[in-house]
Amino acid sequence: MSESPFRRLLRYAETDRARIYKASILSILNKIADLAPPALIGVAVDIVIKKEASILAQWGVEDSFHQLVVLAILTVLVWGAESVFEYAFQWQWRTLAQDLQHRLRVDTHRHLQKLDMGWFRDHKSGRLMSILNDDINQLERFLDGGANDILQVGTTVVCVTGVFFYFSPGIAMLAMLPIPIILWGSFLFQSRIAPRYANVRERASLINSQLANNLSGIETVKSFTAEEREVQTLDRLSVEYKEANADAIRLSSAFSPLIRMAIVLGFGATLVYGGQLTLDGQMEVGVYSVLVFLTQRLLWPLTRLGATFDLYQRAMASVHRVFGLLDTQTAIVGGEHTPEQVEGGVELNDVSFAYPDREPILDVFSLSIPAGQTVAIVGPTGSGKSTIVRLLLRFYDPQSGQIALDNTDLHQWNLDTLRQSIGLVSQSVYLFDGSIWDNILYGRPEATEEEVIAAAKAAEVHEFIQTLPQGYHTPIGERGLKLSGGQSQRISIARAILKDPPILVLDEATSAVDNETEAAIQRSLEVVSKDRTTIVIAHRLSTIRHADKIVVMDLGRIVAEGTHEDLIADKGLYHRLWNVQTGEKGA
Secondary structure (H helix, E strand, O other): OOOOHHHHHHHHHHHHHHHHHHHHHHHHHHHHHHHHHHHHHHHHHHHHHHHHHOHHHHOOOOOHHHHHHHHHHHHHHHHHHHHHHHHHHHHHHHHHHHHHHHHHHHHHHHHHHHOOHHHHHOOOHHHHHHHHHHHHHHHHHHHHHHHHHHHHHHHHHHHHHHHHHHHOHHHHHHHHOHHHHHHHHHHHHHHHHHHHHHHHHHHHHHHHHHHHHHHHOHHHHHHOOOHHHHHHHHHHHHHHHHHHHHHHHHHHHHHHHHHHHHHHHHHHHHHHHHHHHHHOOOOOHHHHHHHHHHHHHHHHHHHHHHHHHHHHHHHHHHHHHHHHHHOOOOOOOOOOEOOOOOOOOEEEEEEEEOOOOOOOOEEEEEEEEOOOOEEEEEOOOOOOHHHHHHHHOOOOOOOEEEEEEOOEEHHHEOHHHHHHOEEEEEOOOOOOOOEHHHHHHOOOOOOOHHHHHHHHHHOOOHHHHHOOOOHHHOEOOHHHOOOOHHHHHHHHHHHHHHHOOOEEEEEOOOOOOOHHHHHHHHHHHHHHOOOOEEEEEOOOHHHOOOOOEEEEEEOOEEEEEEOHHHHHHHOOHHHHHHHHHHOOOOO
8 A cells, every 4th residue: 555645744854853743742732721711701701700610719819890801811811822832823823834845846846857868758848847846835835824723623622621521521422513514524534535636737737848848949939820729738738737626615615614514503503502501590600601702712723624635735736746856767867987087988799779669779789989089970950960979978878789888888987977077068959048158057067167168169159148138148148049049059169178078078069050150160070079089960061071080871870981082982871961962972
């Protein structure tokens, strides 16, 4: 049987157990102080009726006026204590909620960073954002108030029940009569409402996914005049979310009225039976007053159980999703190999790979890339060129065969060491929201100002940056939308240069730029590729003609390899691609 979300949450909060105990004790003390005023009202009634024979007179305060003064002082002390405890428990619970949600969000995000790319392919980013944000906030809302409500209801039941049985077991039995009905209704409500709120959380994540998808692709949406279609899609998802919530609300809204009717029966029975005992002289008027007020204090908070359980179930549905994510295991696990120096020699031996539910994209593929050489990989779209890069970075693992770096299987490499040894410049440039400086520095956060500027100069982007109003500290907008494609590409190259890896991978790095920008990038790459292993994946053959070796791929296999001149003379696939791009008949 799987562990309940509540038990799992308690186990996660093990380090906060002392704080939980402290907050719980403060909640209980606050409720005890809150239950004292009905007793004081009973004493006041006793003073007015019995005067010198009241309970305070028995304690040595005989004068009625002095009794009232003492009662007033006791009232101030009780209310003061209640106020102090209320401040203290709210501070404890709310700071605990903040700390716990902060730690849970960071831990979940940290775990998310470790999951493999194959897992991300199957899970929508909007759903993940919903878990990291909405679900954890739902837990915070419960800890802010719901935990205290449950504790105080429990304290009320225990304290009032004890007082009732002390003064009148008969009245106690009548007052307790609705409680089994209330508890039965609460557990029934909990079992019925839980799946409804799980559905609500899933619908909320679908809305987040749609919004993230829409905002990320807003340029495409506008270019296809699809704004209204996007609105209609969101409208449909929002209606589904509203209907899921309405289903939960219909049930949760019925809880309090039904419980209220059970409560009024107990209150009425206490009122009549206790009143009759008082009229018959079997009970003091002051005691009757106390019991009537305590009955109200006992039963009335139970009407809030519906709202409290509602908050609890929303939180537990969210906790289930959060810990479900934390329990996800990554398929890519690193080893312990962390050499002091990486030479950069790469070997792929009989590698076969297919993406899930797809035909194999690499079929018994072998390739040797000597350390320090520049090797270009070319071929038609879908031939498997970019897949080689993903396998080298261990975003995925091959189904068979071996990939080695410096004669050591990639499975033995520490993942951080492996990926720090490879600098990737992709055709799909991703720049983070922030400044140009922030994005270049992302390659090596500890780099100096001189190193950042040197990297920008090597990428031939320094002069452009100098023309901007704020220079390196110019904001570039989300995903670098304030820059052209070529400018973004050069900044990504500067980022890779600053990283200074022993292996540089250029995956279609010049595919989306104009000829002038391409020439600038080529000059940069000729400089940075010296004394390091460089893997260039390209469609534009003019950019790789000076590579030490060119590998031609088709349908997941190598069909030719050699220098540019060798492949032109071979009259094969490379020669045909060259003719298509240049119209030339030779080198």
